[in-house]
Amino acid sequence: MTNGAPFRADAALARRRPGIDYEAVPASLAARAVEPGDAGYHRYTASYLRSAAPGLVLRPQTPAETQDAVRFADRHRTVPLGIFSAGHGLSGRSLNHGGLVIDVSAINHVDPLGGARVRIGPGARWIDVARVLTPLRLAISSGDYGGVGVGGLATAGGIGWFAREHGLTIDHLRSVDIVTAAGELVHASANENPDLFWGMRGAGANFGVAVSFEFEAVPVGRVALAQITFAVTDLATFIERWGAAIEAADRSVSGTVLLGASRPGSTTYAMASVVIDSDQPDVVAERLRPVLEVDRIAQQSVSLATYEEVIGAFFEEGSVQQGQGEPHSHSAFVRHLGAGTSTQIAALLESGASPFFTIRSVGGAVADVPSADTAYGWRDANFSLIAFGSPSSGIDQWWGRLAPHFEGMYLSFESDTGPDSLVRAFPPAHLERLRGLKRRYDPSGLFRDNFYVEPGGSPLA
Ligand SMILES: Cc1cc2nc3c(=O)[nH]c(=O)nc-3n(C[C@H](O)[C@H](O)[C@H](O)COP(=O)(O)OP(=O)(O)OC[C@H]3O[C@@H](n4cnc5c(N)ncnc54)[C@H](O)[C@@H]3O)c2cc1C
Incomplete structure (x- = not known):
């Protein structure tokens, strides 16, 4: 083994899936990668609602390792690609059958930054966020269930217990760091890459793997x-x-x-x-x-x-x-x-x-x-x-x-997750703008497994 991968017996190697170059897993990810024959594989055979049997799970612990994972995925276009934060997606597309999964659950920091600002990793669950913020008498309106992951919810919307009072989770997002299809780490906010920031608040899974979110919490007591x-x-x-x-x-x-x-x-x-x-x-x-x-x-x-x-x-x-x-x-x-x-x-x-x-x-x-x-x-x-x-x-x-x-x-x-759903999920002008963004940030459709927005529209969206 040259890339730091653990020893695997022949029986385990026999369970490897076609279309994946297992020997080319980057050294930064090899030791923690999980394959069908591995002890930790069972975790990836079911998400909250759907069964699964992925061919390889990459488990980055940092944004740089996530970049390595995305670049590896880019060389594996013939198999599905799931982005997994906490596995509560209703469509179940964070896992798959026979494909790659990038599991960012280890990037799960919840760091108060002073005042009401807090930086959170995609792998944190909303209960983890509440555990840190409640003693500070702060909250971020998330969903109704603590087990849901920040990564999936904060890239789609976030309809929670304070929706009527404080709006959606994404309405409290101030910036997000994303590993794009090109493997670049991009910061998006109202001032930096505002177009991407717009897309990340509702259709984020189409534009990359979010690795860090900065939110502004609101005061909430009992x-x-x-x-x-x-x-x-x-x-x-x-x-x-x-x-x-x-x-x-x-x-x-x-x-x-x-x-x-x-x-x-x-x-x-x-x-x-x-x-x-x-x-x-x-x-x-x-x-x-x-x-x-x-x-x-x-x-x-x-x-x-x-x-x-x-x-x-x-x-x-x-x-x-x-x-x-x-x-x-x-x-x-x-x-x-x-x-x-x-x-x-x-x-x-x-x-x-x-x-x-x-x-x-x-x-x-x-x-x-x-x-x-x-x-x-x-x-x-x-x-x-x-x-x-x-x-x-x-x-x-x-x-x-x-x-x-x-x-x-x-x-x-x-x-x-098909095209008819996209037409219902976004008003026509929004969908057109999303297609333009997709053309700019993921023109060849690396992120295509969950509500895939076809590239098109104006590249200046
Ligand atoms: C029991 C339950 C209760 C729920 N309650 C609510 C609720 O009250 N309000 C609400 O708004 N939603 C709710 N949801 C829906 C939930 O917000 C979504 O299913 C969300 O996608 C789950 O996030 P996850 O990270 O746990 O899921 P995962 O299964 O890990 O991911 C789901 C999808 O999100 C995308 N994704 C995940 N991580 C990232 C990332 N880091 N970067 C980019 N894209 C990513 C991918 O497309 C992935 O397929 C609930 C779901 C369940 C199962």
Whole structure:
């Protein structure tokens, strides 16, 4: 061995996959690289939702090693390429079958820089970020779940518990360092490479591997977390009233409701989680009251919690990812949950096509940022919908029927990564600009495995 790779027995070498020049793995990466026959390989056989069997996992620990990994990948265009931060991608494309994976989970620093600034590596999970920021009474609105990685979420959007009050995660991003397809380490901010900075905030995975983010956090102390189970008999009316209550609520209120398949006329239990950014009991009670009046309540609890406790509520440290097969989900934004939209969603749920359906609040501060300012463009939506199902459940047909009510979609909640999804994920002018950026930063499509934007458009995007 000349490149520092560990000794591998013949049985392990026999499991190597075609199309990968294993002997050419750069010396900087060889010792930590993982192949199908290696002890550490099992970690890469499943992400959160999808099974996998990559041919080689490169595990850089620094931006320079990430550059080596990207240059190696550039010489391996015939096999898939996954970029892996924490493995929670719904499309599951951070891992693959038979291809390369660049796993940046070891680049996981969370470094407060003074004031509200913090520098974070892509491999940190949002629970790690909250653990550092909570004692400083700071937070970055991320998602609802602490296990999600910074790399995947902060390059796509970030719809979280403070969305209505503080906007998206990307709205707090001040700069990002990226290893581009050319293997260059590029700094992007409002002042340096602003075009790339624009693309990284919504379609980042198309332009390179993010290796460091600098955010501006916001002051957050203890907040109220309400868990409410509604016993719903008229689903369409419930959805419409939920929408009206959330839209009318103070911006400090953000909420998600989880629904499942139901039978017409029978009671459905709708599980809602609502965060109110206040630790004053009377303020919390006043802001929560209209939400509690949406329908009959079967169960409720309200507690004061730190942000770390909120996003850690369902998170189990050390849990192993066990995704199987192919996830199948659809995503959409709606501006309002009016009678027509609510009736159609109720019909979908009563058909049994989706056993897991969520309605998350957006709106508020998300809409304060002009749509043209970031690649994430659908800022007028008040709700983000996700429906899980299976192709045989009829979910695709139902989604098609609901389409006239939709106004775009959030790419991170969609499992279909094809061109039709891109057209829904970005407004036309945004997509055109992204194609121009792709032509400039990745003209030959190295980063093509997750929502691939075809190069085109104007190179001066
Ligand atoms: C249980 C669960 C809860 C979730 N809740 C929310 C939520 O509340 N709000 C929300 O907005 N989203 C949420 N998501 C979606 C989540 O934001 C995305 O799936 C995100 O991509 C996951 O990031 P990751 O780094 O863990 O994923 P990975 O699987 O590691 O990566 C997913 C994709 O992101 C891209 N990517 C990853 N790392 C990098 C990098 N360093 N540079 C460039 N591109 C990269 C790649 O395209 C990759 O295929 C949730 C997902 C799950 C599974």
